[in-house]
Amino acid sequence: MSDIRPIGIFDSGIGGLTVLRAIHELLPSESIVYLGDTARVPYGTKSRETIIRYSVNNARFLLNEGVKMVVVACNTASAHALEDVARLTTNPVIGVVEGGVIAALKEASGAIGVIGTEATIRSNKYPLEINRLQPGIKVFSKACPLFVALAEEGWTDNEVAHAVAKEYLEEFKGTIGALVLGCTHYPPLKGVIRSVLGEHVRLIDSAEETARIVGERLENLGMRALGAQRGKITMAVTDSPERSLEVGRRLLGRDLEISGVTLVDIL
Amino acid sequence: MSDIRPIGIFDSGIGGLTVLRAIHELLPSESIVYLGDTARVPYGTKSRETIIRYSVNNARFLLNEGVKMVVVACNTASAHALEDVARLTTNPVIGVVEGGVIAALKEASGAIGVIGTEATIRSNKYPLEINRLQPGIKVFSKACPLFVALAEEGWTDNEVAHAVAKEYLEEFKGTIGALVLGCTHYPPLKGVIRSVLGEHVRLIDSAEETARIVGERLENLGMRALGAQRGKITMAVTDSPERSLEVGRRLLGRDLEISGVTLVDIL
Numbered sequence: 001m002s003d004i005r006p007i008g009i010f011d012s013g014i015g016g017l018t019v020l021r022a023i024h025e026l027l028p029s030e031s032i033v034y035l036g037d038t039a040r041v042p043y044g045t046k047s048r049e050t051i052i053r054y055s056v057n058n059a060r061f062l063l064n065e066g067v068k069m070v071v072v073a074c075n076t077a078s079a080h081a082l083e084d085v086a087r088l089t090t091n092p093v094i095g096v097v098e099g100g101v102i103a104a105l106k107e108a109s110g111a112i113g114v115i116g117t118e119a120t121i122r123s124n125k126y127p128l129e130i131n132r133l134q135p136g137i138k139v140f141s142k143a144c145p146l147f148v149a150l151a152e153e154g155w156t157d158n159e160v161a162h163a164v165a166k167e168y169l170e171e172f173k174g175t176i177g178a179l180v181l182g183c184t185h186y187p188p189l190k191g192v193i194r195s196v197l198g199e200h201v202r203l204i205d206s207a208e209e210t211a212r213i214v215g216e217r218l219e220n221l222g223m224r225a226l227g228a229q230r231g232k233i234t235m236a237v238t239d240s241p242e243r244s245l246e247v248g249r250r251l252l253g254r255d256l257e258i259s260g261v262t263l264v265d266i267l
Numbered sequence: 268m269s270d271i272r273p274i275g276i277f278d279s280g281i282g283g284l285t286v287l288r289a290i291h292e293l294l295p296s297e298s299i300v301y302l303g304d305t306a307r308v309p310y311g312t313k314s315r316e317t318i319i320r321y322s323v324n325n326a327r328f329l330l331n332e333g334v335k336m337v338v339v340a341c342n343t344a345s346a347h348a349l350e351d352v353a354r355l356t357t358n359p360v361i362g363v364v365e366g367g368v369i370a371a372l373k374e375a376s377g378a379i380g381v382i383g384t385e386a387t388i389r390s391n392k393y394p395l396e397i398n399r400l401q402p403g404i405k406v407f408s409k410a411c412p413l414f415v416a417l418a419e420e421g422w423t424d425n426e427v428a429h430a431v432a433k434e435y436l437e438e439f440k441g442t443i444g445a446l447v448l449g450c451t452h453y454p455p456l457k458g459v460i461r462s463v464l465g466e467h468v469r470l471i472d473s474a475e476e477t478a479r480i481v482g483e484r485l486e487n488l489g490m491r492a493l494g495a496q497r498g499k500i501t502m503a504v505t506d507s508p509e510r511s512l513e514v515g516r517r518l519l520g521r522d523l524e525i526s527g528v529t530l531v532d533i534l
Contacts, residue, residue: 038313039307039313039317040306040307041312045308045419045510046305046306046506046507047506047507047509047510049506049507050306050506050507145416145419145420146413146416146417146420146422146427148416149412149413149415149416150413152312152412153412153413155413155434158434159430159433159434160413160427160430160431160434163426163427163430164427166426167422167425167426167427239313239314239316239317240313240314240316240317242314243312243314267534
C-alpha cells in the first residue's frame with residue numbers, strides 16, 4: 001500500500017525550506033505541503049505561550065489539509081510546542097531538535113555548543129535532550145539573534161557577518177568539538193562561523209538528520225508514498241508571497257523549485 | 268473644560284515608548300494608554316495588507332479603552348496604515364511620519380536622508396511627504412533592517428554596530444545635511460550613526476516633534492487634560508510583559524517609570 005497523503009511542514013517563516021529540501025531530496029516521491037507563518041515571524045523573540053498558540057494554529061491548518069505527518073521545521077517551535085502539536089493528532093509529529101541532537105552525538109567528540117534564538121536557548125531543550133541520550137556531555141548554549149537578520153539580509157560573508165560571528169562565538173573557541181546550528185536560518189552562515197571556530201569544529205545542521213528520521217518513521221509505520229512518481233510540493237504563507245520567495249531564494253542560494261505560493265488566512 | 272480621557276499610543280513593539288516619553292514630558296497631565304503588539308512584532312518585514320490589518324486591530328483596542336486620540340508611534344504603521352486607522356474614528360489620529368518630516372525640513376540644509384524598515388522605505392511615504400511640503404528637495408532613502416536587531420540586542424557602540432552603520436550609511440556620506448531616523452528603534456544608535464556620517468549631519472528623531480504636534484492638536488480641539496495632576500500611564504502588550512520591560516529598559520536606557528504592564532488578547 002502506498003500512502004500518497006502529503007507530509008506537512010511548518011516553520012515560523014521560510015527558513016524551514018532547508019528542511020523541505022532535505023526531505024524532498026531523500027524522499028522524492030513524497031508530496032509536501034509547507035506552511036510558512038510569515039505574518040507572525042519571528043517566533044524566537046516571543047514567549048512560550050505565544051509560540052505554542054501559533055504552532056498549534058499552524059499544525060491545525062496542515063491537518064485540515066489532510067497531511068499524514070507534521071514536521072515542525074522550526075527550532076523555536078520544536079523546543080516549545082512539540083508536545084502541544086503532537087496532542088492534536090494521532091499522526092506522527094517530528095521536530096528538528098531530535099535530528100540536531102542525534103547528529104551532534106554522532107559527530108561530536110568532547111563538548112557540544114548550541115546556538116539558536118532567544119526562545120530556543122531559554123527552553124534548554126537541546127542540553128536536556130543531549131544529556132538524556134548521553135549523560136555527562138558538556139553543552140554550552142548561546143542565543144544569537146542577529147544571525148537571523150544577517151541571513152535574511154543576505155550578509156553571510158561581509159565584514160558585519162564576521163564581526164557578529166566573532167562577538168557571539170569567540171567564547172566557544174577551543175572548548176567545543178561540534179556546534180549545533182539550532183535555527184534553520186543559520187546554515188548560510190556556516191562559512192563565517194567556521195572562520196571563527198576553526199575547521200576542526202563540526203557544524204551540525206539538523207535538516208538531513210531530520211529527513212532521515214522522517215523517512216524511517218514513515219517506513220516503520222507503513223506510511224511511505226511508493227512508486228517512481230515525484231511528489232507534489234505546495235507552499236502556503238500567511239503574509240504576502242513575494243517577500244517569501246525573495247528571502248527563500250537568498251536562503252537556499254538558488255531557485256526554490258516551487259511553482260506557486262498561496263496566501264492563506266489562518267490568523 | 269478638561270478632557271481627562273487618555274491618549275492612546277500603539278507601536279508594533281516597545282520602540283514607541285520613546286514617543287510616549289516625549290509626550291509625557293511635554294504634556295505631563297495627560298493620561299496615556301500604550302499598546303505594544305509584541306506578539307506580532309516586527310511590522311517592518313511584513314506586507315502592506317498585514318500592517319494595515321494589525322494596525323486597525325491595535326487602534327480598535329485603544330478606541331475601546333476610550334482614548335481621545337490615537338498616536339501611531341511606529342513608522343511602518345504610520346507609513347502604511349494611517350488612513351485606515353483614521354477611518355475608524357472621528358477622534359484625531361497622528362502618525363510619526365508627519366513629525367519626522369516637519370523636523371527634517373526645519374533642520375535640513377541640502378538633501379535629506381531617510382532610513383527605516385523595509386516596509387517604511389518601500390512605502391515611499393517620507394520622500395512624498397517631504398516633497399509635498401517642500402518640492403524639489405532631494406531625498407535619499409535606505410532600508411536598514413539590522414539596526415532593529417542591534418538596538419534590541421543592546422549593541423549600540425561595539426564593533427558590530429560600527430560595521431553595520433558603515434555598510435548601510437557610507438553611501439550617504441557628504442551627500443545629505445540631515446538624516447531622518449525613520450524607526451523608533453534607531454535613536455539608541457545615534458552615536459554610531461554620527462561616527463559614520465560626521466558631526467555636521469543633523470539626526471532627526473521624530474518623537475519630540477510628534478509630541479509637539481499632539482499637544483497642538485489637542486489644544487486646538489479643546490481636548491487637553493488641564494490641571495496640575497500628573498496623568499496615569501498604563502501599558503499593554505500582546506505577548507509576555509517580561510521581555511517587553513527588559514527590551515524597553517535597554518531602549519530607553521533607564522527604568523521605564525511604568526508601574527505595570529498588562530497582557531491583552533486582541534489577536
